Amino acid sequence: MDTxxxxxxxMNRLIDAANENQIHLRAFGGLAILVHxxxxxxxxxRDAPDIDFVVPKNxxxxxxxxxxxxxxxxxxxxxxxxxMRRQIYLADTNGRRIxxxxxxxxxxxxxxxxxxxxxxxxxIPLAELLLSKAQVVELNRKDALDIISLLLNNEVGSEQDGKxxxxxxxxxxxxxxxxxxxxxxxxxxxxxxxxxxDLKTTMEERDLxxxxxxxxxxxxxxxPKSLAWQMRDKVGTRVRWYxxxxxxxx
Amino acid sequence: xxNLFVRKATGLVRSWSVMDAFIYAFFSINLITLGLYxxxxxxxxxxxxxxxxxxxxxxxFFEVIVYAGxxxxxxxxGGDYVWQSRILGGAVGFILAVTGWWFILWLWVPLYGxxxxxxxxxxxxxxxxxxxxxxxxxxxxxxxxTASLITLAIVSIFIAxxxxxxxxxxxxxxxxxxxxLLIVIVLLLTGSNAAFKAGLDANAVSMFGTQPxxxxxxxxxxxxxxxxxxxxxGALLAVFLVLPYMVFFNLWPNWxxxxxxxxxxxxxxxxxxxxxxxxxxxxxxxGILLLYAISKTxxxxxxxxxxxxxxxxxxxxxxEVPALPVWPYxxxxxxxxxxxxxxxxxxxxxxxxxWFGWSGTVFLSSTRVIFAAAFDRLLPxxxxxxxxxxxxxxxxxxxxxxxxxxxxxxxxxxxxxxxSLTLASTLVIAVTFLGTTxxxxxxxxxxPALYKASPIxxxxxxxxxxxxxAGVIFGGFLVFxxxxxxxxxxxxxxxxxxxxxxxxYMLSMYVLAxxxxxGFKSYRKRAGIDMDKVQAEIPVE
Numbered sequence: 001m002d003t004x005x006x007x008x009x010x011m012n013r014l015i016d017a018a019n020e021n022q023i024h025l026r027a028f029g030g031l032a033i034l035v036h037x038x039x040x041x042x043x044x045x046r047d048a049p050d051i052d053f054v055v056p057k058n059x060x061x062x063x064x065x066x067x068x069x070x071x072x073x074x075x076x077x078x079x080x081x082x083x084m085r086r087q088i089y090l091a092d093t094n095g096r097r098i099x100x101x102x103x104x105x106x107x108x109x110x111x112x113x114x115x116x117x118x119x120x121x122x123x124i125p126l127a128e129l130l131l132s133k134a135q136v137v138e139l140n141r142k143d144a145l146d147i148i149s150l151l152l153n154n155e156v157g158s159e160q161d162g163k164x165x166x167x168x169x170x171x172x173x174x175x176x177x178x179x180x181x182x183x184x185x186x187x188x189x190x191x192x193x194x195x196x197x198d199l200k201t202t203m204e205e206r207d208l209x210x211x212x213x214x215x216x217x218x219x220x221x222x223x224p225k226s227l228a229w230q231m232r233d234k235v236g237t238r239v240r241w242y243x244x245x246x247x248x249x250x
Numbered sequence: 251x252x253n254l255f256v257r258k259a260t261g262l263v264r265s266w267s268v269m270d271a272f273i274y275a276f277f278s279i280n281l282i283t284l285g286l287y288x289x290x291x292x293x294x295x296x297x298x299x300x301x302x303x304x305x306x307x308x309x310x311f312f313e314v315i316v317y318a319g320x321x322x323x324x325x326x327x328g329g330d331y332v333w334q335s336r337i338l339g340g341a342v343g344f345i346l347a348v349t350g351w352w353f354i355l356w357l358w359v360p361l362y363g364x365x366x367x368x369x370x371x372x373x374x375x376x377x378x379x380x381x382x383x384x385x386x387x388x389x390x391x392x393x394x395x396t397a398s399l400i401t402l403a404i405v406s407i408f409i410a411x412x413x414x415x416x417x418x419x420x421x422x423x424x425x426x427x428x429x430x431l432l433i434v435i436v437l438l439l440t441g442s443n444a445a446f447k448a449g450l451d452a453n454a455v456s457m458f459g460t461q462p463x464x465x466x467x468x469x470x471x472x473x474x475x476x477x478x479x480x481x482x483x484g485a486l487l488a489v490f491l492v493l494p495y496m497v498f499f500n501l502w503p504n505w506x507x508x509x510x511x512x513x514x515x516x517x518x519x520x521x522x523x524x525x526x527x528x529x530x531x532x533x534x535x536x537g538i539l540l541l542y543a544i545s546k547t548x549x550x551x552x553x554x555x556x557x558x559x560x561x562x563x564x565x566x567x568x569x570e571v572p573a574l575p576v577w578p579y580x581x582x583x584x585x586x587x588x589x590x591x592x593x594x595x596x597x598x599x600x601x602x603x604x605w606f607g608w609s610g611t612v613f614l615s616s617t618r619v620i621f622a623a624a625f626d627r628l629l630p631x632x633x634x635x636x637x638x639x640x641x642x643x644x645x646x647x648x649x650x651x652x653x654x655x656x657x658x659x660x661x662x663x664x665x666x667x668x669x670s671l672t673l674a675s676t677l678v679i680a681v682t683f684l685g686t687t688x689x690x691x692x693x694x695x696x697x698p699a700l701y702k703a704s705p706i707x708x709x710x711x712x713x714x715x716x717x718x719x720a721g722v723i724f725g726g727f728l729v730f731x732x733x734x735x736x737x738x739x740x741x742x743x744x745x746x747x748x749x750x751x752x753x754x755y756m757l758s759m760y761v762l763a764x765x766x767x768x769g770f771k772s773y774r775k776r777a778g779i780d781m782d783k784v785q786a787e788i789p790v791e
Binding site: 061064065076077079080081082083084085086106107243244245246 | 412413512621625631635636643789
């Protein structure tokens with residue numbers, strides 16, 4: 001099994017080589033959280049996270065030859081059936097798995113990313129990175145800690161200033177009531193978790209994260225809501241508001 | 251904090267929702283294409299059409315249980331191939347799956363093409379005033395072959411677009427098609443027989459250049475052809491003898507079985523039953539309603555006689571072109587009830603969506619069987635590759651398309667009496683389904699660990715596994731169908747032992763499958779791969 005530092009090295013090696021091949025490979029998931037949690041990584045809890053990437057749709061066809069040149073083999077059966085949206089590659093040496101989403105991030109909710117992958121040289125933008133965790137309906141402790149880690153290490157504000165783009169988050173949630181709902185539920189879960197003594201947060205850390213959570217919640221209150229959004233809000237959670245996500249048995 | 255969950259890895263949103271799977275099942279037993287096409291051919295039976303619809307649906311519901319159960323136990327791309335090869339053995343699994351899900355689909359291409367010309371091309375051209383082109387498509391072998399080639403092109407494009415886009419196409423077609431059907435039913439229920447007669451005579455003359463008096467001439471031709479099938483009723487045996495023809499239309503609610511590796515929540519047995527079961531139930535009810543509406547305004551006798559007149563000519567029993575020189579498409583006949591050309595056009599366009607939403611079924615399910623066999627290394631690995639730029643499984647498509655062109659030529663030009671093989675398209679698949687049904691019956695005993703760990707283990711009937719009970723009932727039904735088709739004691743189906751072309755064609759497919767299987771098994775053995783071991787393992791998702 002790779003160590004965390006070996007995985008970070010491998011992630012950077014792949015991104016650098018992809019850039020040289022005009023492929024916009026950008027990380028999401030645990031390693032991307034780590035990249036943005038350098039000031040205070042103590043809430044980042046992983047032994048060996050997966051390496052997860054997103055790539056633009058129109059660069060999908062370059063992936064197989066690129067990864068083969070980097071020492072990886074495609075999961076042919078999986079890629080055959082799902083390759084338009086998702087691909088898996090396995091390292092020839094130790095079977096390390098690389099998951100790649102094509103075009104958009106699509107799990108419980110969809111985050112369009114195709115034209116957003118140039119904004120950061122290593123990861124998907126901070127707003128989408130936060131939402132990639134906050135959109136998980138069945139949020140686990142690791143996901144919640146990832147959200148805390150991101151909010152602790154990054155200000156919420158203008159994307160242009162390198163902060164978590166609150167306008168982008170609000171805009172995406174204004175387009176998609178389901179995403180708003182799940183994100184709201186999970187921000188509340190994060191608030192609950194922060195109150196947990198086991199987490200051993202300092203008062204200062206707790207207030208900082210809670211303040212940033214409330215900035216996002218305030219943006220939700222103030223964002224313009226379409227008639228369709230308001231109608232969906234009236235229906236509420238009586239109708240399922242997210243896509244079912246299944247694990248891939250490999 | 252207690253309201254958190256356990257999750258192991260980056261998840262996957264599978265391409266299709268349960269709704270997509272339902273629509274696929276709904277279109278696979280397509281009332282307008284397969285249904286109306288076969289109903290029009292079934293003009294010489296003594297059993298009632300509605301009775302046969304209901305009885306066949308009851309038996310086919312047990313098929314739904316069998317397949318929903320197997321999907322819940324092993325939701326894998328490749329469906330029947332995976333189940334049979336893992337439960338019954340590699341040779342049986344490969345031979346039955348590739349014949350029923352691959353080779354015989356070549357024969358379905360000219361049938362899809364035939365329905366394309368009758369349901370889409372001819373009615374639209376007629377309404378648009380292109381009489382000569384419409385009649386060329388309707389009544390010539392070149393027209394029929396061209397329709398097959400266009401069908402192949404459309405289907406290939408649909409497959410190339412991928413599962414997700416195809417799901418959008420079929421969803422759009424579903425809503426549009428159902429709207430069209432509702433308009434047709436309203437037209438029929440609010441019309442009168444007198445208005446229909448007048449509309450038919452007027453429109454047949456203006457659209458297709460027929461002589462006046464089409465209605466009466468068609469009645470005479472139908473009577474000469476022996477049109478007798480009643481709307482309902484008939485002795486039980488007579489009704490049962492209708493079933494081997496009826497299932498050409500409705501044996502397929504399980505047609506998505508090979509795709510369930512790409513459907514969300516496929517391990518949920520009840521959900522699988524609901525998806526296929528509702529498709530079967532709704533289609534059966536719509537069928538009864540449509541036939542009732544037809545009988546009310548078009549008149550049941552005329553409907554059966556018009557079908558008889560057309561097929562008596564199309565099958566070559568008479569050489570004179572029927573009074574109505576196009577296939578008597580009930581949606582077009584319903585459109586004759588209005589003089590509004592725009593409404594006629596809208597009705598036919600909406601109804602054509604039944605064909606477009608369904609057409610991909612001819613290859614889509616098959617590609618997954620080819621992939622699964624290729625991943626087991628019973629076919630060259632190249633077969634399971636996609637074009638890097640387009641994401642299209644080019645080689646698998648070519649294995650479908652190229653033989654289909656040849657078979658479509660044979661069928662449309664009636665070489666070696668190929669047009670008599672229509673029901674062979676159903677027989678070969680029924681044999682495959684019988685293999686899968688036997689696999690389902692013995693699953694709890696042959697693979698007890700797999701079965702007991704599955705979500706269907708809790709469903710029993712008097713202590714016997716539900717999948718076994720359902721399998722025995724559906725298997726019995728299949729045996730009855732196969733006996734009637736092959737031995738054909740009443741001479742009703744024309745594809746059995748008395749039809750040399752049919753027997754040679756079907757046997758040649760099994761021989762081809764056996765040659766491929768044993769050839770590749772031997773080839774892999776020389777390379778050090780034991781195929782028996784490969785096929786003993788359950789493939790990954």
